[in-house]
């Protein structure tokens with residue numbers, strides 16, 4: 001793998017190919033476009049990586065990332081935090097991007113094509129941590145995201161972490177979670193060097 005290409009950027013120790021990188025050019029040429037906004041890595045994924053670099057997950061945690069898009073955050077959890085990670089998205093077109101990022105970082109990720117509603121109690125009871133970034137970008141996503149969090153809590157998921165640039169449907173979910181599950185909403189800002197602002201919704205399920 002061309003790990004030393006000038007078109008490669010590092011985010012929190014993760015190799016990320018820029019648009020001119022041969023891997024990105026090959027992906028664009030050979031695979032269908034992603035839909036539902038899974039067409040790039042969003043700043044909220046970087047906010048979560050920054051948070052986790054300061055508040056790491058227990059090594060070996062069984063982690064699921066829902067709405068993973070290209071899976072940069074999943075790759076980070078596998079490579080830098082030694083977690084067992086499943087990357088999941090409703091859109092199968094993200095999979096070649098996930099595989100490419102995992103390959104550039106020498107990690108293995110499990111994959112499940114699923115929408116939020118598919119994560120039922122049986123699946124959620126097998127995991128320790130549920131993570132996501134920027135998954136609540138339309139009004140109609142607020143209810144399925146809240147329902148997912150609710151099932152996660154009932155199924156014994158220990159930590160639920162979701163970052164977001166504070167879009168209105170996310171704020172609605174966050175307020176409900178503060179009320180219902182004693183969640184915290186923590187403001188976050190990073191410069192990567194571009195400035196990204198948002199917040200982390202954190203639920204500790206004890």
Ligand SMILES: C[S@@+](CC[C@H](N)C(=O)[O-])C[C@H]1O[C@@H](n2cnc3c(N)ncnc32)[C@H](O)[C@@H]1O
Pocket residue numbers: 035036037038039040041042043044045066067068069070071088089090091094114115116117132133134135137144
């Ligand atoms: C704004 S992108 C964020 C991608 C990635 N988490 C990031 O931060 O770079 C939203 C992602 O959520 C996925 N998505 C949208 N609706 C979904 C649903 N109902 N169930 C699962 N994933 C969904 C999209 O396919 C897309 O990859």
